[in-house]
Amino acid sequence: MAGGRSTRPVTIVTGFLGSGKTTLLGRVLSEPSMSNTAVLVNEFGEVGLDHHLLRRVDERAVLLGGGCVCCTTREDLVEALLELLDLDQRGEIPRLDRVVVETTGLADPAPILHTIFADPVLQHHFSVDLVLTTVDAINGDLHLDRNPESVKQVAAADKIVVTKTDVAEPNAVRSLLCRLGAINPSAHVLEAAFGETDAAELFRLDGAGYRAVPKAFDGEPHDAGETHSVSLTFDGSVDWTAFGIWLSMLLYARGEDVLRVKGLLDVGESGPVVVNGVQHTIHPPEHLNRWPEENHHSRIVFIARGIRPEELLGSLEAFHGLLGARPLPLGAEQSVPSS
């Protein structure tokens, strides 16, 4: 809490080079409801953004000793957010409603999450409520085939905005949507032609955001590939302490390959625990007082690279004595084509 108000929401907008991040932001920021939104960008692109709370940050990552890429601290971001916090608290800018961080096209969003969760000051004043990923309907398939960063960006997304649908073949759009659903069944997918989308819908957390309930992928199965996703539930309440031990152990051993963990976990309390992680970085788990919907069963999605769904299920099965419940796969297990 900061001065009687909850933390300031941060939205991360990511997407591959030329996928329409800046166009989308340009449209959205022109809406009056977004006037108290600060924007941090890495580069002023050709599409000029015109906004009074626009700041440019130079990507400066500090790799922690022995750390991996996802556990780096973005010093530039710390400085920029502290400056905004200072201005907000001194009343020199209108009360901040939201901060939008636009990443470079090649960026891995995990270090941004890590920076905000790990910084001793920022963690009390800011929270990441949404990761938005733009995917270009024309070149999206190509980016996903050739660039592992692009797959990471889709896996990290809470909402995926498919851009340029106005100029793409309808069949190609359908195929891309199916592929995106297979990579990240927990993300809410929107389409934006000409960068047109409703700001309220884009930033609304109902049905998306970190509390969203993941759904099992119901599209057609794809050929085997590197990236797999598995949605699962448990046959009873899970011991939260045991799950924390298992997940922290998994993330230490294989964190760079666990692209995403997202779900609601029944821990035998009145509400579930929200679990949301991108590689080694876990959102502070929130114990909700009540379930957001009628279904009171655990649902959790794992998106992993080079880890087969049966390995994850086998491990959870071996741990069932500690967890207090057995894992059950939800829907068909999916694998995502790497090419």
Added chain:
Amino acid sequence: MCVLCGQDFVAQVHWTDRHLEDRAREAAPGSDPVALQGERRRDRAHRVALTNEILRHYGLKLDDWGGSKYFLRDGKGRSELVQDLGSLWPAAERLAGRTLDPLEPALVGETLGEEPAFVAAEGG
């Protein structure tokens, strides 16, 4: 480090400890601190018991250390103090000489914690 009690100030709370931190912070002003303390101790003892079910496969053992840290040791008498689960796994890797991976087939073939796990926090 506090010069009086020798404790480190922990700026970062590991995500597995967040629920207890949050509960303590949200507790009403008049609430009983002893009850919260008891809950925290029970939680730590439970964590130690569960973690030992895994660690014994690697010849390691964990104890609660004064309710603030954990004491990890191997059969050769080597030991490390760790703050939380985030620092436990790298320390366990150093002592065991290999990464503790929950996906490794040797562990997956086992059924961990089949017997009811009793609290093994005999250390201080």
